[in-house]
Amino acid sequence: MPTTRPLPTAPTWSPIGNSTPRVDGPQKVTGTAQYTSDFHFPGLLYAVPVEATIANGRVVKLDTVEAEKMPGVRAIFHRENIGKIFRSIPEQGFEGICEERRPPFEDDVVRYYGQYIALSVADTFETAKAAADAVRVTYAEEKPNVETDLQADDDPEEIVATFGPQRRLQSQRGDADAAFASAPVKLDQTYVTPAETHNPIELHATTAIWDGSTLTLYESTQGVVNLRGILAQMFGLPKENVRVISKFLGSGFGGKLFPWTHSPLAAAAAQQLGRPVKLVLSRKMMFQTVGHRPRTQQRVRLGATPEGKLVSLQHDYVYERSMLDNHHEDCGEATAFQYSVPNLRVTFGRARRNIGATADMRGPGAVPGLYATESAMNELADLLSIDPVQLRVLNEPKIDEGLGLPFSSRHLLECFELGTEKFGWSRRTPEVGSMKRDGLTLGWGMAGCAWIAARFPAEASVQLRDDGTARVACGTQDIGTGTYTILAQLTSEKTGLPLDKIEVALGDTSLPAGPLSGGSMVTGSVVPAVFAAADSAILSLLTVATMTPGSPFEKRPAADLALEGGWVFVRADGPGRGVPFADLLRRANLRLVSGSGKSEATFGNPEPKFSTHSFGCHFVEVTWQPETARLRVSRVVTVIDAGRILNPLAGRNQIEGAVVMGIGMALLEHTSYDPQNGAPINSNLADYVMAVNADIPKIDVHFIDFPDKELNELGARGIGEIGLAGFAAAMTAAVHHATGVRVRELPIRIEDLLA
Numbered sequence: 001m002p003t004t005r006p007l008p009t010a011p012t013w014s015p016i017g018n019s020t021p022r023v024d025g026p027q028k029v030t031g032t033a034q035y036t037s038d039f040h041f042p043g044l045l046y047a048v049p050v051e052a053t054i055a056n057g058r059v060v061k062l063d064t065v066e067a068e069k070m071p072g073v074r075a076i077f078h079r080e081n082i083g084k085i086f087r088s089i090p091e092q093g094f095e096g097i098c099e100e101r102r103p104p105f106e107d108d109v110v111r112y113y114g115q116y117i118a119l120s121v122a123d124t125f126e127t128a129k130a131a132a133d134a135v136r137v138t139y140a141e142e143k144p145n146v147e148t149d150l151q152a153d154d155d156p157e158e159i160v161a162t163f164g165p166q167r168r169l170q171s172q173r174g175d176a177d178a179a180f181a182s183a184p185v186k187l188d189q190t191y192v193t194p195a196e197t198h199n200p201i202e203l204h205a206t207t208a209i210w211d212g213s214t215l216t217l218y219e220s221t222q223g224v225v226n227l228r229g230i231l232a233q234m235f236g237l238p239k240e241n242v243r244v245i246s247k248f249l250g251s252g253f254g255g256k257l258f259p260w261t262h263s264p265l266a267a268a269a270a271q272q273l274g275r276p277v278k279l280v281l282s283r284k285m286m287f288q289t290v291g292h293r294p295r296t297q298q299r300v301r302l303g304a305t306p307e308g309k310l311v312s313l314q315h316d317y318v319y320e321r322s323m324l325d326n327h328h329e330d331c332g333e334a335t336a337f338q339y340s341v342p343n344l345r346v347t348f349g350r351a352r353r354n355i356g357a358t359a360d361m362r363g364p365g366a367v368p369g370l371y372a373t374e375s376a377m378n379e380l381a382d383l384l385s386i387d388p389v390q391l392r393v394l395n396e397p398k399i400d401e402g403l404g405l406p407f408s409s410r411h412l413l414e415c416f417e418l419g420t421e422k423f424g425w426s427r428r429t430p431e432v433g434s435m436k437r438d439g440l441t442l443g444w445g446m447a448g449c450a451w452i453a454a455r456f457p458a459e460a461s462v463q464l465r466d467d468g469t470a471r472v473a474c475g476t477q478d479i480g481t482g483t484y485t486i487l488a489q490l491t492s493e494k495t496g497l498p499l500d501k502i503e504v505a506l507g508d509t510s511l512p513a514g515p516l517s518g519g520s521m522v523t524g525s526v527v528p529a530v531f532a533a534a535d536s537a538i539l540s541l542l543t544v545a546t547m548t549p550g551s552p553f554e555k556r557p558a559a560d561l562a563l564e565g566g567w568v569f570v571r572a573d574g575p576g577r578g579v580p581f582a583d584l585l586r587r588a589n590l591r592l593v594s595g596s597g598k599s600e601a602t603f604g605n606p607e608p609k610f611s612t613h614s615f616g617c618h619f620v621e622v623t624w625q626p627e628t629a630r631l632r633v634s635r636v637v638t639v640i641d642a643g644r645i646l647n648p649l650a651g652r653n654q655i656e657g658a659v660v661m662g663i664g665m666a667l668l669e670h671t672s673y674d675p676q677n678g679a680p681i682n683s684n685l686a687d688y689v690m691a692v693n694a695d696i697p698k699i700d701v702h703f704i705d706f707p708d709k710e711l712n713e714l715g716a717r718g719i720g721e722i723g724l725a726g727f728a729a730a731m732t733a734a735v736h737h738a739t740g741v742r743v744r745e746l747p748i749r750i751e752d753l754l755a
């Protein structure tokens, strides 16, 4: 019998905006978190693909005799015996998205080095690998095109890209050519960013299991819902016959956003052999078959008055893509709105190469794009002898001049103010090599940044249970960014339950359809859906409280009641006298009440009312020892305007990670292709060098926390990607300030500085 009793203290604590350690942390550090390749099943077989060793040509003959004879080999699959794998097309609601549409083994044409041309399946991984190595391939080889100088192919004015049509004249206002021609001060430079490869520690992995005509796929994916739709198309199945599970991810950086060819291969093999099949990529394959950030070549022309007011901005960029993909690397994403300028033109072109598919990688488009435009702004500041912060302040726009719309919330000037103060920017002397400390030459540089803020469609459900716990479910993923924790925080905010009383279910297509873990959009997308689901569950609970015989709230209108801190009480009486909600459920003999919620996408909205983006800036200090050509990053201050920060601990962690990646982008990361055979040459973690702890100084991260209520009721935008945008431009500026060398092709190599 529930009794009414006073609460010790009224619940006032909110998890929102408080630093909250990962709710899944204990599972990760105790090894009980199951990543895709950790799942084992009775009768599991292992698959290893055979990789093409040419980048352009045809497979003339596959000799599988020796491989098939090996003990423990179950099958060598290839074009003749893999069975039917259909193509896929885009669907409504950001589903059916795929960068490499050609199904594996569809033809005998090799378009890039490492393309899968056969699949060995065996009782053990070692046998499968040995058999894959024993397959003899005869090719008709042609010279691959992996030329690094990018000249635009002859494409139509409107092209079809992964997310729909794109005009190659991306943005235009005024007369950029005329204004540039007559501008008193001109800058005309070309900036190059290399191909970069996603290197999450967790390799791509798939395990496929069939039960009759039902396929279950354990997959390391940033989008279970999209992958389900693609596989349903590829195997000609209704969507309800496909289930995709992705419980924990060792990151993805965009490489796991969309499906790749190993997943249908594992599924096809499992179907034919009637056994579960696991396929885990090698690190080398990670460089070949699962996407990479394309190389870009970007010409930026700026025209300005001697006082530093921009009169013209032209951004003309070319990016590489594979023979098969339609990925659009939107380097112009931020160009049209970042500065006030009356005359502007942004165009792009594409150059086809014999390389694996290009794809989204953390901050796709804007990261290489802002490297170019922010570098140009820094060079213009030097040309004008104006402080680079001051130049940006002078050209701060009042509205998004590209769309002609107000910003939902833009506080870049506040970012500059806080950043300059925290960094001590006013002490900077602009002359090259003029700043010293402890016998080292210092270089100081800065840049601004921006990243899109939008929502994907999202559905969620919330249950309140008779043991005093809640469960929140959403078919999204946690790629390591903290989505488990955010879902728990949101549910806690609404129900008042502590985080350890909240179960979070995600990463499964049997749950309400959730958003892709991409575009830094998950948090912004799930807030309204989870809140609506919680509100609906709470209303159900309060209705039960009014209808249950013997309930202290019997026959009251549900609207008189409230749930806070896990206690139900009469609103007018305040939370001091209440009943634990679990007591009410038990009284009613209910295990649970549940509610579901849904929110629509804002991404891709053809008629937006606001321009919605996050903003920020980076300040970087490098130290330079010319005697030994030793360059180190010694200090970073980053200030981010990403709306309201729901979890500052996880948020800071995201920005720190992005800055680490930015140091790698500026100094180390690049994928190089062998001009002879088209192979990514440095396809391993020894030769593809990334920033590690020893390269990283103290990273001082600040959020300015202006809620952006246009996106959701909490005012939260995303923080996964923005910390990387602009960073490399701050680095090249710092390096110039220290050394006098202007590097316009990333990464900055020691050879550049010796010149």
Ligand code: MOS
Pocket (backbone or CB within 6 Å): 222, 252, 253, 254, 255, 257, 360, 361, 362, 363, 364, 517, 518, 519, 520
């Ligand atoms: Mo991110 S490139 O949208 O996973």
